[in-house]
Amino acid sequence: MKTDRREFIKYGLITSSIFFGSVYGIKQLKSRTKRRGNYTGQWLDQSDRGHQLRDVIKQEPTANIKIPLVIVGGGITGLLTGYYLKKNGFTDFKILEMNSSAGGNSSYSQNSVSKFPWGAHYIPLPNKENVALIEFLRDLGLAKGDIRNIEFSDEFLCQDPQERLFIKGEWQESLLPHKGTNEDDQKQLHRFHELVNDYKTKKGSDGKYVFSVPVLDSSQDPNFLKLDQISFADFLKEHGLVSDVVVWYMNYCTLDDYGMGIESVSAWAGLHYFCSRRSLDSNDDHKILTWPEGNGWVLQKLTNYLKDHIETDRAVFNIRTETSGVVQSRIYNFETKELSECESKHLVYAGPQFLAPYLFKNKQNLPDVNVDDYFSWIVANITVKLNPDEFQKLHWDNVRFQSQSLGYVHARHQDLRGRSDGTTVLTLYWPLYDKDLTATEVRKKISKLKWQDWAPRVEAELESMHPGMASVIHSMDIKVYGHAMIGPRVGRIHKVLKQPWNARKKQGVYFAHTDNSGMSLFEEAHYWGHRVAQEILKHG
Numbered sequence: 001m002k003t004d005r006r007e008f009i010k011y012g013l014i015t016s017s018i019f020f021g022s023v024y025g026i027k028q029l030k031s032r033t034k035r036r037g038n039y040t041g042q043w044l045d046q047s048d049r050g051h052q053l054r055d056v057i058k059q060e061p062t063a064n065i066k067i068p069l070v071i072v073g074g075g076i077t078g079l080l081t082g083y084y085l086k087k088n089g090f091t092d093f094k095i096l097e098m099n100s101s102a103g104g105n106s107s108y109s110q111n112s113v114s115k116f117p118w119g120a121h122y123i124p125l126p127n128k129e130n131v132a133l134i135e136f137l138r139d140l141g142l143a144k145g146d147i148r149n150i151e152f153s154d155e156f157l158c159q160d161p162q163e164r165l166f167i168k169g170e171w172q173e174s175l176l177p178h179k180g181t182n183e184d185d186q187k188q189l190h191r192f193h194e195l196v197n198d199y200k201t202k203k204g205s206d207g208k209y210v211f212s213v214p215v216l217d218s219s220q221d222p223n224f225l226k227l228d229q230i231s232f233a234d235f236l237k238e239h240g241l242v243s244d245v246v247v248w249y250m251n252y253c254t255l256d257d258y259g260m261g262i263e264s265v266s267a268w269a270g271l272h273y274f275c276s277r278r279s280l281d282s283n284d285d286h287k288i289l290t291w292p293e294g295n296g297w298v299l300q301k302l303t304n305y306l307k308d309h310i311e312t313d314r315a316v317f318n319i320r321t322e323t324s325g326v327v328q329s330r331i332y333n334f335e336t337k338e339l340s341e342c343e344s345k346h347l348v349y350a351g352p353q354f355l356a357p358y359l360f361k362n363k364q365n366l367p368d369v370n371v372d373d374y375f376s377w378i379v380a381n382i383t384v385k386l387n388p389d390e391f392q393k394l395h396w397d398n399v400r401f402q403s404q405s406l407g408y409v410h411a412r413h414q415d416l417r418g419r420s421d422g423t424t425v426l427t428l429y430w431p432l433y434d435k436d437l438t439a440t441e442v443r444k445k446i447s448k449l450k451w452q453d454w455a456p457r458v459e460a461e462l463e464s465m466h467p468g469m470a471s472v473i474h475s476m477d478i479k480v481y482g483h484a485m486i487g488p489r490v491g492r493i494h495k496v497l498k499q500p501w502n503a504r505k506k507q508g509v510y511f512a513h514t515d516n517s518g519m520s521l522f523e524e525a526h527y528w529g530h531r532v533a534q535e536i537l538k539h540g
């Protein structure tokens with residue numbers, strides 16, 4: 001999701017008819033086209049190191065070390081935990097990251113043309129109640145002013161033109177289809193628009209907004225929580241919101257934010273997408289913050305601040321709390337191939353929860369997630385040299401109607417356009433969801449596909465929006481995420497409310513990851529980093 005939340009409100013009324021077919025899904029990946037362009041690229045597979053660990057687990061440690069507080073995982077949540085600890089004067093900790101750089105799903109890269117994201121690429125402006133996040137963004141220099149009257153810097157707010165949709169052979173402004181929609185589509189969208197407006201300000205019996213960010217600030221009134229027990233697809237059907245245009249758009253949105261379609265995502269999560277953000281003031285209109293490297297901009301700030309605490313190429317496993325209360329773990333160093341036994345007072349597990357059963361010795365009371373809660377994604381970074389006219393027409397986000405991919409963002413969008421020579425990096429996002437397959441089945445189907453299989457598909461996707469694009473591609477790097485992010489499928493929010501992160505606190509172990517919230521958003525990473533740091537400072 002990007003600004004389309006607000007576009008929905010803005011362009012709530014549309015006109016005329018479009019066919020929507022069940023086009024998403026990986027079945028069509030079977031048809032492989034030949035690559036036309038003459039370019040090369042890298043293939044990055046996120047799962048390589050995890051697989052290497054399988055052999056290491058059987059080895060015996062050769063060194064003993066003591067780290068008072070170990071943070072396992074240098075994604076945004078682990079880094080924010082460290083940020084808040086250090087900010088409050090607690091410095092006896094290390095953040096151990098298994099990859100060769102920190103960042104997780106907010107990683108980025110750079111080439112001679114631009115920096116570019118490998119995952120997260122924007123942050124919506126926070127709700128005014130989210131004071132800790134507003135303060136954090138202000139501390140980073142993204143905003144100035146009093147907390148009640150905060151002003152975000154134009155430099156970092158996504159500039160216009162923001163979004164366009166390629167539909168019926170043409171580009172139109174905004175992601176909500178205008179072309180080829182009929183009166184019935186228009187009425188249904190209008191009804192959904194009213195429903196969203198109603199839920200946005202509605203509060204439950206506990207006085208909390210029904211939908212809020214962070215997730216745990218949302219109302220727990222059972223009258224609304226029951227929306228977690230049905231799929232978003234069923235909710236839309238129940239409300240007569242079945243038009244092809246509505247269904248395409250809703251499905252696009254849930255795929256974009258959660259990597260899952262409307263049949264899997266709960267109605268609660270589907271509505272949360274649209275209804276959980278309230279403008280800071282009448283001018284902000286739900287803008288977003290973005291940078292060429294996406295959330296890698298925030299990542300760089302955090303890694304600079306924490307440079308003495310981050311150790312990369314280190315995987316932590318065999319985590320257990322002894323009867324003495326000491327937390328033991330094993331740390332494997334991928335560079336030196338050394339395996340150490342580590343003793344700590346506390347351990348923060350900031351890795352994804354589906355890995356917990358493999359990493360914790362005692363399997364009781366671990367969060368109730370499984371590998372099928374995480375679908376795979378492909379992210380491609382394509383360096384191109386466009387003609388000046390085409391370059392000028394680029395929007396920040398460029399989407400094709402009914403495509404399997406989510407389209408691409410343009411890395412040099414925030415640059416001054418007049419200065420460009422037409423070169424830029426396009427980051428194309430492709431969630432590998434199929435409503436008829438489990439995430440494990442999808443992984444199996446794509447497991448043998450490599451760069452040479454994906455490059456022609458990505459190229460064909462670009463060609464379908466920009467005929468002739470293949471010839472201006474300079475390079476195409478592709479990353480596969482086997483288990484990209486947790487999807488808030490039906491029932492997930494109920495599991496979140498059981499507070500699985502509390503189960504091991506008495507044993508010195510804290511869970512901090514966006515998985516704690518059941519959905520993977522920067523704001524949730526911030527919430528958990530901040531909260532877990534406060535808990536450690538209080539009890540530690």
Ligand SMILES: Cc1cc2nc3c(=O)[nH]c(=O)nc-3n(C[C@H](O)[C@H](O)[C@H](O)COP(=O)(O)OP(=O)(O)OC[C@H]3O[C@@H](n4cnc5c(N)ncnc54)[C@H](O)[C@@H]3O)c2cc1C
Nearest residue numbers: 073075076077098104105119120121122315316351514522
């Ligand atoms: C393609 C994609 C696009 C996205 N776009 C956006 C966006 O635009 N905006 C947004 O807000 N969110 C977006 N997200 C969601 C993103 O996941 C979150 O914003 C955030 O980056 C999650 O951070 P995290 O620290 O909770 O988890 P992760 O990023 O999963 O970090 C966990 C870290 O733990 C490490 N780790 C795991 N196990 C071990 C171990 N045993 N030892 C050591 N290290 C370990 C991993 O290597 C990883 O670095 C996107 C996600 C993806 C995949």
